[in-house]
Amino acid sequence: MNTVDSIEARPSGAALGAEIVGVDLAQPLDDAAFARIVELFHRHEVAYFRDQRITPEQHVAFSRRLGELEVHVRQDCLRPGFPELFVVSNIIENGRPIGSQDAGQFWHSDLCYLREPSRASVFYALEVPQKDGKALGDTMFASATAAYDALADDIKARIENLRVVQSYAKGYYSVRRSGPRKPLTAAQQAKTPDIEHPLVRTHPYTGRKCLFVNEGYSARIAGLPQNESESLLAYLLEHATRPEFIYRHNWRPQDLLLWDNCSTQHKAVADYELPLRRHMERATLKGGVPH
Secondary structure (H helix, E strand, O other): OEOHHHOEEEEOOOOOOEEEEOOOOOOOEOHHHHHHHHHHHHHHOEEEEOOOOOOHHHHHHHHHHHOOEOOOOOHHHEEOOEEEEEEEEOOEEOOEEOOEOOOOOOOEOOOOOOOOOOOEEEEEEEEOOEEOOEEOOOEEEEEHHHHHHOOOHHHHHHHOOOEEEEOHHHHHOOOOOOOOOOOOOHHHHHHOOOEEEEOEEEOOOOOOEEEOOOOOOEEEEOOOOHHHHHHHHHHHHHHHOOHHHEEEEOOOOOOEEEEEOOOEEEEEOOOOOOOOOOEEEEEEEOOOOOO
8 A cells, every 4th residue: 555654756847847756556545645645736736657557447536536527528539438538649540539639739728718627637648659769749837826926016916807718619729730620519619608717816725826828728818908918918828838937748658647727737749640659548627616
């Protein structure tokens, strides 16, 4: 059994991110060990475990212990038998993709377009593309807390009470390597209307302030003239993903990685294509109404 005394974090050296060692997630976790993992996750915003040989049942069980799980609106990308697991993969079987082929190739925060955006995501690497001995398909993570903290005081005062419109349709219809997507169904549109959230969020567990804007889904700043909205949003988007706020994760097969969808945003690096195969599965934790 895993015990709290065996668990420690190895910080990445970036503004966020740490490897958690001394854990085998295929084995039972007592309450103290689990609480230690959650504490380290909140502290580092991105936490990952190497060499975790877990089943889909174990992936779901560990994720559910963190909180209630979402079922993604894209039913065609869910793992058969495990609707809690959203498949991200470029693999084609029987003439059809087994998951989302080009998910996340822009900066975004998962499910930020819902009334209650996701708390966190739990991503498991099954297949990682390799070329000339190098793993491809990295994921970049940017700290929304570090980005907020680095803003000038006058900018903080200007944005403190503003709200941003998050739009699933904006991200869904963006230009993608695999070409245009088929239109959203009426049912999908009904589940994902545009919604306003605070531009500056307070993290529900740490109390830290987070800059809650992203390239993929942030459509405009509510209540501002179009030109002013576009100018301010462009500035904040560029600021939020400056190099000093970023951790870049180089995947290995059997990595399990948690990221916080309030205090971070992320982007997939699309530097591979078939026949190089990538296969990941994501469980997504429900969150609360931003404030």
